[in-house]
Amino acid sequence: MSDLRRQHPLLILLDTGRGLISNLSFALIIAISLPDDMFGGFIGNAIVALLAMFGLSALFNVLRWYFFLYRYEEGMVHIRQGVLFKRERTIKRDRVQSMNTNANVLQQAFGLVTLQIKTAGVSVDAEVNLRAVSKKEAESIKEHLYAKEARSETEPVEVPKASRFLQGRDIWLAALTSGRFMVLFSVVAVVYAQVYEYIPQSYLDQAVESLSTIPLMVGIGIALGLFLLTWALSAIVFVIQFANFSVRRFEDRLEISWGVLKKNHVTVKLHRLQAVMVYQGVLRQPFGLCTMMVEVAGGGSKEQERVSLLHPLIRRKEVEGFLRDILPEYHLPSCSVVLPKRALRRYLFRSTVPVALLTGAIMIAFYFWGVPYSWVPLLLLAPALLLGLSRHRNGSISVEGDQLSLRFRNVSLVQVLIKRSHIQSLSLIANPFQRLAGLRTAQASFLSSPAGKSYSLKDLEAEDAQAVRDWYSRN
Amino acid sequence: MLENLRERLRMDNEPKESIDPRARKVWMIGGAIGSAIVLMIVVGFFFLVTIGYGAPDWVGWTAIALGVAYVPWGVFLSPWLRMRFWRYELRENEMEIQHGIFVIKRHLIPMVRVQYVDTEHGPLMRYFGLTTLSISTAATKFAIPALPKQRAEELRGEIATLARVSEEDV
Incomplete structure (x- = not known):
């Protein structure tokens, strides 16, 4: 049982911050469209526009926070919200499908979580989304919605029937094989290319001189270094994302x-x-x-x-x-x-014909523009063929x-x-x-x-x- | 040989009941209206592109040829094929529906999965005294077009009763 409550005021900051970033471009447009001499040039205009937007959105978020009230009691969550248009919603325990919590860094710093309560409703917003409640509060709400009957304090805590955790040994493999790997690799390569210019020429000369006897090795060494760096980065990303699973x-x-x-x-x-x-x-x-x-x-x-x-x-x-x-x-x-074997023909047809048509078109275009190596797109057919084979086999x-x-x-x-x-x-x-x-x-x-x-x-x-x-x- | 081919083009174990033959008339009328619109568009295209923008004649003529070729398809062939393959069968615990023109689809819908049954009819259907019956599960929706009004209402009643029998968890 509880009375009507508000969420943690940090919500105002969270919302305002989020709104500000998404509205940044809007503020810039306003700044550009204002007459130059209004607030002392473009910079002045931009600052004023930004401040105005910040103020407005902060005000709005304060109001929204103030008018968002929730209450929960045995088997029910009740929500009242809206600054001008009031909306109330009650969700019963029987209708609750799932409850999730998550917390970003800022929320964690304040010991807050986002609690989402989902129902089977077809409508998109038929759910409760409490974005700044304390961890304890979230647990308590969940508890109230879960317990079929009020559970007495003396009753033992529910013990999981089984549990599994992520095994550390596979993380390196996961990092190497994650879809992000190639993206990260290109990012690392670009960063390297940027930094390369700022390495003092004399230092570079010296390094090249000492290594120039084996120039191929240098290239391979750099590539390998970038590769390992990417691998490590990718692993770190993976760990941050899935650690403590x-x-x-x-x-x-x-x-x-x-x-x-x-x-x-x-x-x-x-x-x-x-x-x-x-x-x-x-x-x-x-x-x-x-x-x-x-x-x-x-x-x-x-x-x-x-x-x-x-x-x-x-x-x-x-x-x-x-x-x-x-x-x-x-x-x-x-x-x-x-x-069956005779399905293979159809699988190969489906995987190769679109690619064949595409490569055909590209090759004709290349031929007319006089691009050399116009046969290169043909190489695409090999993976398409393999894909068809593998689809059939699997x-x-x-x-x-x-x-x-x-x-x-x-x-x-x-x-x-x-x-x-x-x-x-x-x-x-x-x-x-x-x-x-x-x-x-x-x-x-x-x-x-x-x-x-x-x-x-x-x-x-x-x-x-x-x-x-x-x-x-x-x- | 031809008989053999026809046999192979059929899906075996077809559901028993066909829909009302008047459905074909409705589809033919619909196809005729569609064809008229297509013809108007290609003729408009012909005038706009060849005469208006001075594109080569063959572009416009190709469009007109395609438009004309669409007429027998829309008015005769596709209603005939649709009618040919439309089948349904209501059994005690399930409903089976088959339909398609080229690609034949056969759906099996257990009664316990049926969420609701509707009947509805457009102006053309109403003129012929036909009704569309649609059956929805939690994930999918199927419609049997062109049932005689009374048959559709009977079916709706039957399905609604059968659907209520068992309450398995979704």
């Missing part, structure tokens, strides 16, 4: 948390969990590393709110054991049906017990595990060519707010597709 399984929910600078804590209620996904990026596949995600119904409208991280980095062969510990409801299929489907497992590759290799009771509808699709070849596309749709989502596997053997359909059929 832990996932704990309770009877009815998963508690997942990670991050140092931005601490994330996600609670996934098990009955809202719709699908488990195992991703293997192209770079991570050779090292046997995967990322695991879960699809949760009733999240927000943004992708990252519907799909929650389950494990940032796990070895492929440990996935089985991880699922057994944390999510015994799901399992990796022990055997699955692969695509496509598989399996139904075991009440679980459908799909494996397919777009670029990353993805394995999706869905329970029969979470599939909203199942479709078999076939174009005329597929029908002539006796092939089908199988597509399973499931709930993922605000709209549905579906995964499909192309060019299955018609009988296998029919078997999946029969498995799903309740007649």
